Structure formats: C-alpha cells, structure tokens
Amino acid sequence: MTGPRPPEPLLQMALRVEQDIFLVRQRGREVAAGVGLEHQDQVRLATALSEVARDLLRTVDGADVTFALDVDAPTGRPVLRVDLAPVHPLPDGRYEPQSGAVARLVDMLGVVPDQGDTVVRMSRRVPAHAQALTPERLAELRAELASSAPGTALDELAAQNAQLIAALDEVRSHRDELEVLNSELQETNRGVMALYNQLTEELEATNRGVVALYAELDEKSVQLRVASESKSRFLANVSHELRAPVTAIIGLGRLLADSASDPLTAEQARQVGLIRSSATDLLTLVNELLDLAKAESGRIEPDWAEVDLRGLFGQLRGTLRALATRSEVELVVEEPPAPATVRSDEVLLAQVLRNLLHNGLKFTERGEVRLRAERRDDRWLLSVTDTGVGIPPELHERIFEEFYQVPGVTRAGGTGLGLPYARRLVALLGGTLELSSEPGRGSTFTVALPVGGA
Numbered sequence: 001m002t003g004p005r006p007p008e009p010l011l012q013m014a015l016r017v018e019q020d021i022f023l024v025r026q027r028g029r030e031v032a033a034g035v036g037l038e039h040q041d042q043v044r045l046a047t048a049l050s051e052v053a054r055d056l057l058r059t060v061d062g063a064d065v066t067f068a069l070d071v072d073a074p075t076g077r078p079v080l081r082v083d084l085a086p087v088h089p090l091p092d093g094r095y096e097p098q099s100g101a102v103a104r105l106v107d108m109l110g111v112v113p114d115q116g117d118t119v120v121r122m123s124r125r126v127p128a129h130a131q132a133l134t135p136e137r138l139a140e141l142r143a144e145l146a147s148s149a150p151g152t153a154l155d156e157l158a159a160q161n162a163q164l165i166a167a168l169d170e171v172r173s174h175r176d177e178l179e180v181l182n183s184e185l186q187e188t189n190r191g192v193m194a195l196y197n198q199l200t201e202e203l204e205a206t207n208r209g210v211v212a213l214y215a216e217l218d219e220k221s222v223q224l225r226v227a228s229e230s231k232s233r234f235l236a237n238v239s240h241e242l243r244a245p246v247t248a249i250i251g252l253g254r255l256l257a258d259s260a261s262d263p264l265t266a267e268q269a270r271q272v273g274l275i276r277s278s279a280t281d282l283l284t285l286v287n288e289l290l291d292l293a294k295a296e297s298g299r300i301e302p303d304w305a306e307v308d309l310r311g312l313f314g315q316l317r318g319t320l321r322a323l324a325t326r327s328e329v330e331l332v333v334e335e336p337p338a339p340a341t342v343r344s345d346e347v348l349l350a351q352v353l354r355n356l357l358h359n360g361l362k363f364t365e366r367g368e369v370r371l372r373a374e375r376r377d378d379r380w381l382l383s384v385t386d387t388g389v390g391i392p393p394e395l396h397e398r399i400f401e402e403f404y405q406v407p408g409v410t411r412a413g414g415t416g417l418g419l420p421y422a423r424r425l426v427a428l429l430g431g432t433l434e435l436s437s438e439p440g441r442g443s444t445f446t447v448a449l450p451v452g453g454a
C-alpha cells in the first residue's frame with residue numbers, strides 16, 4: 001500500500017539522553033518560529049515537545065525526531081508536524097502523556113502508524129497571515145536550521161526563564177486589565193442602580209398622582225350627581241307648585257270670556273285671549289318640565305307588559321291624523337311585520353313616538369312623515385322619517401339637550417324639552433334614540449328597543 005509521499009523533513013534529530021530534551025525543545029521553537037507560528041504558539045509547541053520527549057526517553061529510551069511541513073487536508077492550510085519515532089516499540093503501541101494538559105498545547109497529539117511501526121505525532125496549524133511557505137522559503141529555512149549550532153542546556157534554560165517571565169508579565173497585565181474592567185463594571189452597576197432607584201421613585205410619585213386624581217374624580221362625580229339630583233328635585237317642586245296657579249289662570253280666563261259672564265269690550269276680549277294662550281303655553285312648559293324631572297330623578301317606573309306594536313301604531317295613526325292637516329304633508333304609518341310584540345311600557349312608548357311624529361309634522365313643509373317598525377335580530381327599530389328641513393350634523397347631539405332649539409327654524413311653540421324627555425324614556429325602556437339627518441332632505445329618528453325588554 002502506498003500512501004501519499006511523506007513531506008520532506010525540515011529538520012531531524014535524535015533524542016537519546018537527558019540533555020537532548022532541552023535541545024529538542026529549543027530546536028522545536030526555532031522551527032515553529034521559522035514557519036511563522038506566533039510567539040505564544042512557539043512556546044506551546046516547544047513545551048509540549050519537551051514533555052513528550054521526557055516521557056519517551058523514560059519509557060522507550062528515546063526517539064528520532066522529525067520536523068516537517070504538512071498540509072491540513074480539509075482546509076488546505078499548512079501545519080507544522082513533529083513525528084517522534086520511538087527507539088523501542090511503545091508499550092501496547094500506545095502513548096499517554098504524563099500530563100493530561102499537554103494535548104491542549106497543540107492542535108493534535110497522538111500515535112499514528114508509520115511503516116509498520118507507530119510514531120507519536122503532534123501538529124499545530126500555521127496561521128493564515130504567516131509568510132507564504134514557498135518551496136524556496138522552505139529550502140532557505142532548511143539551510144538556516146542546518147547551519148545554526150544547537151545551544152547548550154544552559155542557553156535553553158535561560159531562554160525558558162525569559163519565556164516564563166514574559167508569560168508572567170502577560171498574566172499580570174491581564175489581571176490589571178481585569179481589575180480595570182471590574183471597577184468599570186462596578187461603576188456601571190452603581191449607575192444602573194441609581195437610575196433604577198430614580199425611575200422607581202418617579203413611578204411611585206406618578207402613581208401617587210394618579211391615585212390622587214382618581215380620588216378627586218370620584219369626589220367630583222359624587223358632587224355632580226348630588227347637583228343633578230337637586231336640580232331635578234328643584235324642577236319637580238317648582239313645576240308642581242306652578243301648575244295649580246297656571247291652571248287657575250286658564251280657568252279664570254275661560255270664565256271671563258264665557259258668554260254667561262258680563263260682556264267684554266273687543267279690546268278686553270283680545271287681552272283675555274292673550275292671557276289664556278300664554279297661560280296654556282306656560283302649562284305645557286310646566287307639564288313637560290315636571291315629566292322630565294320625574295324621568296331624571298328615576299321616579300318613573302315602566303309598567304312592563306307585552307305590547308302589540310300593530311295596536312299601538314293604529315292608535316297613533318288615529319290620534320295624529322288630526323294634526324296632519326296640511327295637504328302637502330302625508331302621515332304614513334306602516335303595518336309592523338308579525339309577530340309584532342315587544343316587552344315594554346305601552347304608555348311611555350306611545351309618548352315617545354307621538355313626540356317624534358309631532359316634531360316631524362312640525363318641521364316638514366311638504367312630502368311625508370313615516371313611522372315604520374323593523375325587526376333586526378333581537379331588537380325592534382322603530383323609525384320616524386320625515387322629508388322636512390333636516391338638522392345640521394354638528395347639532396345632532398345638541399338637540400337632545402334641554403331647552404335647545406335649532407336657531408333660525410321658525411315654528412310657533414315648542415319648549416326644547418321634547419327630545420331630551422324622549423331620550424330619557426327610551427333609556428328607561430332599555431333602548432336608544434338616535435338621529436340621522438341631512439339639512440334640506442329630512443331626518444330619521446330611530447328608537448332601538450330590545451325585544452325582551454330592559
């Protein structure tokens with residue numbers, strides 16, 4: 001069997017006596033330096049070599065040492081190879097270094113078969129940035145090694161000492177660097193801790209602020225509820241107290257105008273007429289205020305029952321036809337789809353729809369006002385659509401405020417309390433009242449109610 005041709009040796013030497021160990025070490029370092037190994041690696045290789053040399057001298061009386069340059073198969077990079085062919089065969093063909101740490105000093109250390117024998121081989125890769133090892137360079141190196149006289153054991157000892165001192169220096173400088181790094185790390189740690197403490201404090205301060213804010217908010221909302229309750233109570237009391245005298249004024253006016261009473265002059269009759277109509281307006285206002293105050297203070301309890309929407313719509317059709325007197329406006333009440341029942345309070349619901357239909361008729365010049373019912377999942381949508389003046393989008397919420405009336409829309413009467421009241425009632429019935437409208441085209445007010453009640 002023919003293997004690849006062994007590389008031409010750079011240097012060969014014999015290891016037979018104690019002093020040769022120093023020599024092998026020294027020459028090993030020279031070869032390592034020659035092929036371009038870094039200083040640290042030169043020392044590592046030399047040290048490993050002297051350890052292995054000592055072992056082999058003791059166990060097999062020495063070896064023939066060959067230095068050669070080989071090529072690392074996978075990478076194609078050059079490696080420095082040292083073969084130690086033992087004088088007597090290795091026991092069991094094996095070799096274990098005395099010190100386990102030796103193997104770590106080189107890339108590879110072990111026994112390999114060599115022409116029927118076994119040799120101890122170690123190798124170390126030449127770094128990529130080393131000088132190119134051309135055949136010329138190798139020849140030169142061979143010549144240099146051949147001519148350089150090997151030093152004495154004392155020289156090698158001195159060199160070894162110098163290397164030891166350099167290694168110690170390096171260790172010290174590493175330690176110094178480590179100390180600097182450590183103190184920097186401690187400094188950083190202190191900084192981080194300080195930042196962390198500061199952040200924690202800021203967070204706690206913020207938390208305290210938020211808690212205080214919430215407490216204030218709670219207090220404000222309690223104040224607001226108390227204020228709103230006292231407003232409702234005040235409205236309820238005042239309107240209740242006003243109702244009796246206003247009703248009396250209307251009655252007295254009727255008496256004065258009665259044909260059975262003393263006849264009035266035309267002027268007196270006109271003035272009494274004014275008093276009566278003003279008092280009637282006032283009574284309407286007072287009644288609406290009272291209703292709203294009652295709804296707001298929660299004093300209205302819905303009377304829950306199954307309400308038949310067809311019956312309710314029929315009733316509204318009848319009562320409101322009287323209001324739709326103008327021929328340009330048609331009142332259309334559609335027939336609700338079956339089964340047309342909803343759990344609600346019939347009186348309150350009628351009040352809401354009447355209010356919306358009334359508004360529709362009031363604010364529509366021509367076209368129609370339409371009431372329709374539509375079932376959407378578990379809700380009823382009851383909508384009142386008109387073809388009237390419409391409401392600008394920015395006022396869609398404002399018209400639900402008490403006393404608000406869209407400016408510039410001239411219509412006799414009205415208090416601005418109808419819609420806020422309607423919305424209150426719908427809320428009591430568990431639903432919502434929404435508006436969609438476009439100025440000039442008309443409005444749609446939609447009451448959405450849960451089929452099963454609130």
Ligand code: ADP
Pocket residue numbers: 359360363386388389390391399404405406407409413414415416417418419420443
């Ligand atoms: P009132 O009708 O007594 O004035 P409401 O609360 O019912 O009070 O309505 C408030 C205002 O909303 C009305 O004055 C009117 O400006 C506007 N509005 C209500 N309904 C309609 C409608 N269908 N079309 C146009 N504007 C309306």
